[in-house]
Amino acid sequence: MAVTDATPDITEVGRIIEVEAGQMAHGGHCVARHEGRVVFVRHAMPGEKVRVALTECDPGARFWRGDAVEVLRPSEFRRIHQWKLADVMRAHASGRPPVGGAEFGHIVVPHQRRLKAQVFRDTVARIAGVTLDPEVCFAGEEDEPTGQHWRTRTAFAVTPQGHIAMHAHRSTTLLPVRNMPLGVPALDALALWDWDFTGAARVDVATPANGSQPLVLVTPTPQTAADEAKLGRLRTRIRQTANASAVEVSTGLAMPGPKRHSPVTVERITGRTWVSETVRTERGGERRFRVTGDGFWQVHQHAPATLVDAVLEDAQAQPGQIVADLYAGAGLFSAFLADAVGPEGRVYSVEASRGASKDARRNLLGAEQAIVLNGPTDKVLGSWLKHPERAVADGGLADTAVDTVVLDPPRSGAGRRAVERILALRPGRIVYVSCDPASFARDLAWLREGGYEVERARVFDLYPDTHHLESVTVLRPAADLVAAPGVVETPAAE
Numbered sequence: 142m143a144v145t146d147a148t149p150d151i152t153e154v155g156r157i158i159e160v161e162a163g164q165m166a167h168g169g170h171c172v173a174r175h176e177g178r179v180v181f182v183r184h185a186m187p188g189e190k191v192r193v194a195l196t197e198c199d200p201g202a203r204f205w206r207g208d209a210v211e212v213l214r215p216s217e218f219r220r221i222h223q224w225k226l227a228d229v230m231r232a233h234a235s236g237r238p239p240v241g242g243a244e245f246g247h248i249v250v251p252h253q254r255r256l257k258a259q260v261f262r263d264t265v266a267r268i269a270g271v272t273l274d275p276e277v278c279f280a281g282e283e284d285e286p287t288g289q290h291w292r293t294r295t296a297f298a299v300t301p302q303g304h305i306a307m308h309a310h311r312s313t314t315l316l317p318v319r320n321m322p323l324g325v326p327a328l329d330a331l332a333l334w335d336w337d338f339t340g341a342a343r344v345d346v347a348t349p350a351n352g353s354q355p356l357v358l359v360t361p362t363p364q365t366a367a368d369e370a371k372l373g374r375l376r377t378r379i380r381q382t383a384n385a386s387a388v389e390v391s392t393g394l395a396m397p398g399p400k401r402h403s404p405v406t407v408e409r410i411t412g413r414t415w416v417s418e419t420v421r422t423e424r425g426g427e428r429r430f431r432v433t434g435d436g437f438w439q440v441h442q443h444a445p446a447t448l449v450d451a452v453l454e455d456a457q458a459q460p461g462q463i464v465a466d467l468y469a470g471a472g473l474f475s476a477f478l479a480d481a482v483g484p485e486g487r488v489y490s491v492e493a494s495r496g497a498s499k500d501a502r503r504n505l506l507g508a509e510q511a512i513v514l515n516g517p518t519d520k521v522l523g524s525w526l527k528h529p530e531r532a533v534a535d536g537g538l539a540d541t542a543v544d545t546v547v548l549d550p551p552r553s554g555a556g557r558r559a560v561e562r563i564l565a566l567r568p569g570r571i572v573y574v575s576c577d578p579a580s581f582a583r584d585l586a587w588l589r590e591g592g593y594e595v596e597r598a599r600v601f602d603l604y605p606d607t608h609h610l611e612s613v614t615v616l617r618p619a620a621d622l623v624a625a626p627g628v629v630e631t632p633a634a635e
């Protein structure tokens with residue numbers, strides 16, 4: 142059943158064209174041409190000949206979009222999509238769109254990784270003007286996993302009838318779901334498809350990788366939030382269902398603040414408003430973290446340990462050094478970096494979200510060398526540059542230099558101002574963790590203009606069956622570097 146909330150204002154949607162799929166591009170689509178026009182084709186693979194159902198095809202548009210719904214000449218790396226609702230072939234045959242979020246499910250996993258590395262290389266070369274040859278890594282120990290059962294964080298929309306659902310790609314169409322194969326098994330065990338979420342707009346689920354108590358966080362619709370009787374009914378239904386559940390589960394309401402950017406308030410219904418995560422690393426030992434309901438946590442069950450090991454390896458933090466961990470969330474990297482620099486060193490854990498900084502303070506308890514600074518990165522760095530003498534007790538640098546900057550910004554990247562301020566600190570090493578190759582490439586171009594060069598780049602497949610990728614790149618002042626193998630200048634796009 143598809144619940145369509147809006148009809149796109151496009152002509153000829155659904156028309157079938159035949160194309161040869163070209164390179165995989167950032168965003169998860171192959172670039173193809175039809176009668177001189179570029180068509181972005183999802184669910185295809187480079188080199189395949191496919192029939193495409195157009196999903197956006199305004200006659201005046203520079204490019205169109207479509208889904209490959211029939212394969213005339215398949216790639217040797219194609220497989221049958223393992224998630225029926227996300228499989229475009231079966232969806233098309235039953236007259237509905239596929240759910241978004243598993244657009245690489247038709248590709249065998251090792252080839253998904255090759256394509257992600259190629260997308261990273263192409264995007265960085267086009268935007269930053271440098272060709273990086275990244276090492277390709279993945280999370281966990283499987284050599285050739287199915288690509289499923291890895292998500293510990295999942296967000297669902299809610300239909301007007303109160304059922305959890307997912308959106309079709311670039312659409313307001315809601316598709317109710319009865320399983321979520323990318324989720325860890327604990328997600329299916331909750332059977333959220335049988336809960337009644339009437340009055341809710343969104344449901345966020347955290348199913349911790351260590352198997353501890355999951356948390357279901359329900360965001361009411363604005364109408365429900367404004368009506369105490371409706372909100373009360375939603376609360377009661379959630380409490381009764383959670384209490385009757387075979388699985389012990391925490392539940393809460395995520396209440397938006399009065400203004401658009403006000404922080405969300407998490408109200409407990411059952412259990413607790415946070416989850417516990419355990420991160421077992423090779424380089425830094427094991428630590429436990431507390432993450433409040435709406436706070437950021439890496440999505441893949443093995444991502445926290447994988448990224449901590451990568452950051453520790455690349456940062457090479459030494460006892461007594463000063464490290465700035467920017468966009469630090471609940472203090473994941475800060476905690477391990479604090480152990481690496483020891484009591485003589487210092488780690489500044491800089492994070493904009495108040496809730497995440499509160500978690501970071503708890504997670505870093507006992508590490509006197511870790512200083513949590515709550516505020517936007519560019520503002521914190523701006524105040525360091527303006528008042529370099531400010532005392533450590535006041536969040537300042539006390540006239541000391543920053544040895545290493547680790548940054549892990551959101552999808553939009555760090556942006557010009559933050560990059561300029563990182564450059565002004567002149568760290569000996571910058572470790573850039575990114576989940577978006579385009580914003581990373583834009584920031585990288587500025588870092589290179591500022592005199593830094595890439596020493597090493599790695600692409601991590603932390604989002605199997607999707608087009609998303611994570612990268613970890615180390616930069617050092619160009620003067621300190623002998624040209625790294627596999628880094629080649631390419632002309633940047635205008």
Ligand SMILES: C[S@@+](CC[C@H](N)C(=O)[O-])C[C@H]1O[C@@H](n2cnc3c(N)ncnc32)[C@H](O)[C@@H]1O
Nearest residue numbers: 437468469470473492493494517518549550551
């Ligand atoms: C990709 S997450 C990384 C969190 C952490 N490094 C981890 O791995 O758990 C990005 C974090 O940046 C925070 N953030 C977003 N904009 C920010 C800004 N301008 N300054 C500081 N933190 C910001 C978000 O709240 C989020 O916690």
